[in-house]
Each structure stands twice: as structure tokens, then as C-alpha cells.
Amino acid sequence: MAKTLHAPPVVTEQRSRIPAGRVPRRAGSQGLLAAVAVAFTLAQLALVRPGMGLGWDEAVYVSQVSGHAPAAFFSAPRARGISLLVAPIASWSSSTELLRIYLAVLSGLGLFLALRVWRGLFPVRVLALAGALFATLWVTVFYGPEVMPNYWVAIGALAAVGCFLRARADRRDRAALWGLGASAALMAWMRPADAVWVVFPMAVLLVCARGWRxxxxxxxxxxxxxxxxxxxxxxxxxxxxxxxxxxxxxxxxQGGLGWNIAVLDQLRSLRGQTLCRPCTAAVPEPQLIAWWFVLPLLAALGLAVAVRGRRTAGTLLPLACAATASIPYLFMIGYAAPRFLLPFYALLAIPVADALVHLVTSSRQAWRPVVVTAVALVLAGHLAVQYAVLQDTVDRSTAGREQWARTASELHRLGVRPPCVVTGQEALPIAFYAGCSSAQTDGHNASTTQADLLRTARHTPTAAIGAVQDGPPGYASGWPSHRFGDLRIQVSPAVGAGARG
Known part of the structure; x- marks a missing residue:
């Protein structure tokens, strides 16, 4: 007979009279989780500059709902959830600062709600520590205020598993059912394929495990x-x-999904590379990646603690969902981006926090100060590493985006102003900054042909951008050429005609 998992009981707090001036325990627990969420929001605003320009993918997503520039080509893997999430701001304002503040506040609120779902399944101190561990990873702080879907898949995953366990423990918990559906919808709204990988263990339990059907x-x-x-x-x-x-x-x-071990690629990206493709750099220094190896060890300890305490399901299920969420990005693609593993980190945070609390509270009284000090020092070192990587990532990202903005200003100086078209190297983000349409004749973002582009260039200011050392594309070989730093900008004859007019 198959062994069944027992869901952890939901701890319900007894009703009692509360003396005047006393704060109810429930309110206090919410306050601790809220404090973590507020600190996360403040960290984003302080460490990820609200004025940092939009990145390449952000430009794609924002352009779908913005009046600042025409909608960029929307490739097959993308989903429109994140575009709709930022539409309340991006549809009427081109302020990046306002958009970042909006997302920072929203991401803090999302973290609070996702942690709140788990109250009663784990002690509040475990949940608060789990939230702090997840919220202090450089990749979480960086992508919280970014117009990217991965953080929201992570929040949906964390909330979905918690709601699933609550619904399993109490059949009358209608809020848990609604929360389960809403969390699954949030994940699929942002990245449908990721949502399927996350919910797979839950679906298997509901279909195959006796007692869970x-x-x-x-x-x-x-x-x-x-x-x-x-x-x-x-x-x-x-x-x-x-x-x-x-x-x-x-x-x-994505390079053709199939068996491809990308673990080393993910390790290489931990130095702060937002995209590692191709991923050929050296593995980062040990201090930058040590936490990645400690994470599964602490998760295993958390599982052992749960088994010993006869509350296996509450720990095993998030671990299983974390494992399936990571499969495509560790074993099925040939490149890496740290944001891909955000759902993995969010789901591991609670078992890891449970393990750390167990290490501190279960040690002998004589050794407890030593253990507490050691854990505190390790966490402080981990935090220092995370924020050093974050600072470097923010600096490099800001510099790259400022360069796009300068190139866009140069296009305006050359007469390439809306309505206009930009093609060639990094055309998509540069076009967004310039308020132009972007067009490519080949590659993943191919959206036109050379013949159509030439027809457009006869009456619309068009710029072809490439590296100085590369020759101009054949269709633009007769266009006036301008050098801007390391870039060569070819402008169509329509620019000169417009200037003369």
C-alpha cells in the first residue's frame, strides 16, 4: 500500500478575552510579517535606484501598454501579465521613477500576503525569517521593482502551496480554495509554462495520492x-x-528545450549577470556562490526536522514544487538568468528558515549562545555578499541603460524622431528610449523583411545601428553614416528629406 502524506494541522488560536492595552497575538504576528514586507520595499527603493532606466525585456513589456513608444515585437515565450500589471502607471505616465515605486510597494504587499497564507502551518518567527531570507537575496531585491514576471511567479508559487496545504487541512476553508485558484492564475498570467512546473506536484497528489484526492x-x-x-x-x-x-x-x-545541464551556467550568473547567454565566464569566487551550496543542505535539514516532528507534508510539498520549478532552468536550457530561479528560492525559504530556527532553539542551553552567534555571523556575511553583488549589478545595469538613452538622444539629434524606425544592434531598447518602432529582419525578434523595411525607410525616418567594426547591412549601404562612440548609425534618406521639409 502506498504511504500517504499527512498534511500539517492548521493551528487555530483560541478565542479569549484580551485585557485593554494588550495586542492580540494574531495582530502581532501580522505586524512581524508586515515589518519584513515594509523593509523589503524600503530596500528596493534605497538600493535599486528608482531612476534606473528600463532594461531590454522591460522595454518590451512596457511598450505594450505605453503611449511613449509603439509596441515592440512580442515573441512567443512572453506573456502579457506583467504588462497588464504595470498598465495602471505605464498607460499614462512615462516616469520610470513612478513605475519603480509602484512595483516596489506592490512587491512588498505581495510578499506580505504570500507569507500570511502560511500562518498556522509554521510558527510566525519561521515565516518572518523565511521572508527575510528570500527578500534579502540580491536577485529578489533587484527584480522586485523591475517590470519582469519572475518575481510574481515566485509570489504566486509561495501563496499557492500555502493555500493548497490549508485547503487540505480544512475542507471548510473556502478562502484557501479561492487563494489557490488566484495564485495559480497569477503564475499562469505571468509565465504559463512556469506555472505548470510549479503546480505539477500538487496535481499529482490530487490525482494519485490516496487521502489527497x-x-x-x-x-x-x-x-x-x-x-x-x-x-x-x-x-x-x-x-x-x-x-x-x-x-x-x-x-x-530559448535554444531548443531538451536535456541540457545548466547548473554551471546558473552558478556563473550568480556574480550578478542578469543574462548569461552564452555563459562562458569563469565560475565566481567561492564567497559569491557558497550560499547556493548551503541552501539544499539546510532544506534537507528542514525536511529531517519536519519528518521527526511528524509534519512532513508542510515541508515536503514546497520542496517538491521548488524542485519541479527549477527543472527547466537547471536541466533543459543552454543559458542562465538568476531571475529564472526566483520561484525555487521562494519555496525553499520556509524549509530553510525552519532548519535555522531549529538549529538555534534545539541546541543545548550551554551551547546556545555560541550557535546563535555563529548563525548570526554567517547570515551577516551572506547579507554583505548579497548586497555587494546587488550594488555591482545595479551599477552595470544603470550604465548600460544610460548608454541606450544617450544613443536615443543622438538619433534625435540626427533627425530620427517619432514616427521613426530603428533596426540593428540593440535596436529594441534604443527604439523604446527614442520613441520609435523597432524592426529586425532576422533573429528571435524578426518582425519584417528587408523589402518592407526599405519601403518604410522611403517615407519614415529609419536608423540602422551596428558596431563600428562591422559593415553596414546591404540595404543601408548607401545611407549616410555617423559614428557615435563604438556604434555606427546609418540614417535613411527620409531623414534628410524630413529635415529639408
């Missing part, structure tokens, strides 16, 4: 996934020739 949680999970992914599926048939064609195109853009 319940129609209502399954219906909530399926309805949430379907609602979140519906727009992506409809767009697949409207713009990509069907769901299968879109999945195939997405696989091609």
Missing part, C-alpha cells in the same frame, strides 16, 4: 491555471498559428 482543490487549481493562461492560448491561435506552433517557437527562442 479532493475535487474542489483540483477544480480551483485547474480553473486558476486556465483563467491565467487563457489570453496566452488565444494569442497563440491568433498570432502564432496555434498552441503547438507557439510552444515550438518558444522552444527555438
Amino acid at each position: 479532493r475535487p474542489r482543490p483540483f477544480a480551483a487549481l485547474a480553473a486558476g491555471l486556465g483563467a491565467g493562461a487563457l489570453g496566452w492560448v488565444i494569442e497563440a491561435y491568433a498570432s502564432f498559428g496555434g498552441l503547438g506552433a507557439r510552444l515550438a517557437a518558444a522552444s527555438d527562442i
Whole structure:
């Protein structure tokens, strides 16, 4: 007979009279979680400069809802959830500062709500520590205020697993069912494929594990996934020739999904590379990656503590969902980006925090000060490393985005002003900064042909950007050429005609 997992009991607090001036325990627990979320928001505003320009992918997502520039080409793997999330700001304002503040506040609120779901499943001190561990990773702080979907998949994953366990423990908990559906919808709204990987262990339990087969949680999970992914599926048939064609195109853009061990690639990216493609750099120094090796050890200790305490499911399920969420990014693609593993880190945070609390509280009285000091010193060193990497990442990202803005200003000086078209090297973000359309004749973002581009260039200011050492594309060989730093900018004859007019 198959052994069944027992869900952890939901701890309900007894009702009692509370003397005047006393704060209820429930309110106090929420205050601790809220403090973690507020600190996370403040860290984003202080350490990730609100004025930092938009990155390449951010420009794609924002352009879909912004009036600042025409919508950029939207490739097959992308989903429109993050664009819609920022639409309340981006649809009427081009202020990057306002957008960053909005996302920082929203991401702090999301972390609070996701942690709040787990109250009663774990002690509040474990949840607060878990939130702090996740919220102090450089990759979490960097992507909290970014217009990118991965953080929101992580928040949805954390909330979904907590709601699933609550619904399993109490069949009358309707809020947990609604939360499960909403969390699954959030993940699928942001990245449908990631959502499927995250919910896979929960779906297996609902279908295959005796004692876990319940129609209502399954219906909530399926309805949430379907609602979140519906727009992506409809767009697949409207713009990509069907769901299968879109999945195939997405696989091609990601280098062809299949067996490919990318663990070393992820390690290389921990130095602060937002995208490691191709990933050929040396493995970072030990102090930058040590935490990555300690993480699974602490997670295993957390599982051992849970097994010993006969509350296995509450720890094993987030570990299982973390493992499946990481599979495509550790074993199926040929490049790396640290943000891909945000759901993995969020789900591991609670077992890891549980392990750390156990280390401190279970040690002998005589040794407890030593253990507490050692854990505090290790965490302080970890925090120092994370923020050193964060600072370097912010500096490099800011410099790159400022260069795009300078190039856009140069295009305006040369007469390439809206309505206009930009093609060539890094055309997509430069076009967004310049308020132009972007167009490519080849590559993953191919959206036009050379013939169509030439027809457009006859009446619309068009710029072809490339490296100085590279020759101009054949269709632009007769266009006036200008040098700007390391870039060569070819401008179409329509620019000169517009200037004369």
C-alpha cells in the first residue's frame, strides 16, 4: 500500500478575552510579517535606484501598454501579465521613477500576503525569517521593482502551496480554495509554462495520492491555471498559428528545450549577470556562490526536522514544487538568468528558515549562545555578499541603460524622431528610449523583411545601428553614416528629406 502524506494541522488560536492595552497575538504576528514586507520595499527603493532606466525585456513589456513608444515585437515565450500589471502607471505616465515605486510597494504587499497564507502551518518567527531570507537575496531585491514576471511567479508559487496545504487541512476553508485558484492564475498570467512546473506536484497528489484526492482543490487549481493562461492560448491561435506552433517557437527562442545541464551556467550568473547567454565566464569566487551550496543542505535539514516532528507534508510539498520549478532552468536550457530561479528560492525559504530556527532553539542551553552567534555571523556575511553583488549589478545595469538613452538622444539629434524606425544592434531598447518602432529582419525578434523595411525607410525616418567594426547591412549601404562612440548609425534618406521639409 502506498504511504500517504499527512498534511500539517492548521493551528487555530483560541478565542479569549484580551485585557485593554494588550495586542492580540494574531495582530502581532501580522505586524512581524508586515515589518519584513515594509523593509523589503524600503530596500528596493534605497538600493535599486528608482531612476534606473528600463532594461531590454522591460522595454518590451512596457511598450505594450505605453503611449511613449509603439509596441515592440512580442515573441512567443512572453506573456502579457506583467504588462497588464504595470498598465495602471505605464498607460499614462512615462516616469520610470513612478513605475519603480509602484512595483516596489506592490512587491512588498505581495510578499506580505504570500507569507500570511502560511500562518498556522509554521510558527510566525519561521515565516518572518523565511521572508527575510528570500527578500534579502540580491536577485529578489533587484527584480522586485523591475517590470519582469519572475518575481510574481515566485509570489504566486509561495501563496499557492500555502493555500493548497490549508485547503487540505480544512475542507471548510473556502478562502484557501479561492487563494489557490488566484495564485495559480497569477503564475499562469505571468509565465504559463512556469506555472505548470510549479503546480505539477500538487496535481499529482490530487490525482494519485490516496487521502489527497479532493475535487474542489483540483477544480480551483485547474480553473486558476486556465483563467491565467487563457489570453496566452488565444494569442497563440491568433498570432502564432496555434498552441503547438507557439510552444515550438518558444522552444527555438530559448535554444531548443531538451536535456541540457545548466547548473554551471546558473552558478556563473550568480556574480550578478542578469543574462548569461552564452555563459562562458569563469565560475565566481567561492564567497559569491557558497550560499547556493548551503541552501539544499539546510532544506534537507528542514525536511529531517519536519519528518521527526511528524509534519512532513508542510515541508515536503514546497520542496517538491521548488524542485519541479527549477527543472527547466537547471536541466533543459543552454543559458542562465538568476531571475529564472526566483520561484525555487521562494519555496525553499520556509524549509530553510525552519532548519535555522531549529538549529538555534534545539541546541543545548550551554551551547546556545555560541550557535546563535555563529548563525548570526554567517547570515551577516551572506547579507554583505548579497548586497555587494546587488550594488555591482545595479551599477552595470544603470550604465548600460544610460548608454541606450544617450544613443536615443543622438538619433534625435540626427533627425530620427517619432514616427521613426530603428533596426540593428540593440535596436529594441534604443527604439523604446527614442520613441520609435523597432524592426529586425532576422533573429528571435524578426518582425519584417528587408523589402518592407526599405519601403518604410522611403517615407519614415529609419536608423540602422551596428558596431563600428562591422559593415553596414546591404540595404543601408548607401545611407549616410555617423559614428557615435563604438556604434555606427546609418540614417535613411527620409531623414534628410524630413529635415529639408
